[in-house]
Amino acid sequence: MAIKISIIMLTYNRAHYLPMAIDSVFSQSFSDWELIVVDGGSTDDTENLIKNYQDKDSRIVYIRKDKVLGISKCRNVGLNLAKGEYIAVLDSDDIWCDKEKLAKQLDFLLKNSDCFLVGGGVIVIDEHGVEKSRYLHAITDEEIKKQILLRNQFAHSAVLYRRDKAQAVGGYALDVKIGEEYDLWLRMGRFGTFYNLKDYVVNYRIHNQGACVVDRLGGALDTLKIIKKYRHNYPNYFLAWIKAILRMGYYLWLKFTDRFRF
Known part of the structure; x- marks a missing residue:
């Protein structure tokens, strides 16, 4: 039977957070998925951890890239390997907090053939999993497109999108170092519609050290x-x-x- 959803997870030295991320995938009510973990050359226990999961579940695919490729190239590695008709993304330090996330988003896309991408609400957590804030983005296509240049209206770990539509516009842009998903949404939005669920679907983790x-x-x-x-x-x-x-x-x-x- 064909895989319906491919979940792409990028990771690098996040063995501490990986079990929480992966377990949140296993907690989904929808089970027709594959999880593609693209490892950027971790030096911690990431590889052994993933292989332990693989021994228990054949739906997990592990790809290790020792050469530094950059985020966009790694995301495209996952996208090009994906067998699913739909793509979900879960970064390795984030957690899906709604067990119906995939089911609800897939249901919406199946009922709305003009919609290319559906997202949802975000709960921001710190390194220890403590909630710091939460927010919903604009909901309808019209509202989203009015605001999307002012602010990205989709958290990457909150989305489900059509694989063929993303590949048709070239996948993740290699000339963008930060915001590669934002660029992809804007390309996809020229040809299809957007939507955001009113439900909170992901715990998005921020780190104290932040970016320089x-x-x-x-x-x-x-x-x-x-x-x-x-x-x-x-x-x-x-x-x-x-x-x-x-x-x-x-x-x-x-x-x-x-x-x-x-």
Whole structure:
């Protein structure tokens, strides 16, 4: 029987969090899936941990890439290996908190052939699993497309999308270091509709160490490039451009003040 959903999980030295992520996949009520774990060359116990899971369940596929490929290339490795008609993403430090996530999202896509991508609400947790905040994005296609240049309306670990539609627009962009999924959504949205469930579907983990200022500056620059690329496809470009410029200015200021800090 053909696999319905392929779940792509990228990981690197996250053996501590992996069991929680993988167990949340096993907890899903929908079971016609494969889990593709793409390991970027972990030096901890990740490989042994995954192989232990493989011994118990043949639905798990483990791919190890010792050479540093970058996030987009690793995501494309998973996408190109996927056998499922639909793609879900779960980063290895996140947890699906709704056992009906896959079932509800698949049901929506099956009933709405024009919809390419469906997401859901996000619960933000810290390194210890303590909830810090929660939020819902815009729900309908019209609302999402009004706001998507101002802010990405989909958390990556919250989505389910059509594999053929993602591959038809080229998969994850290799020229984007931060925000590769955002660029993919914007390409897909030119040809199909979006939707977000009103349910909270994922615990999204943030880490205290966060990204360095240089990484954040690079992310802001990538965001500016992305919104400029799709300025003719979605509304509110000018407001989004101002927001991105202000964000870049803020990180430049942080970088400058850090350099002269005694």
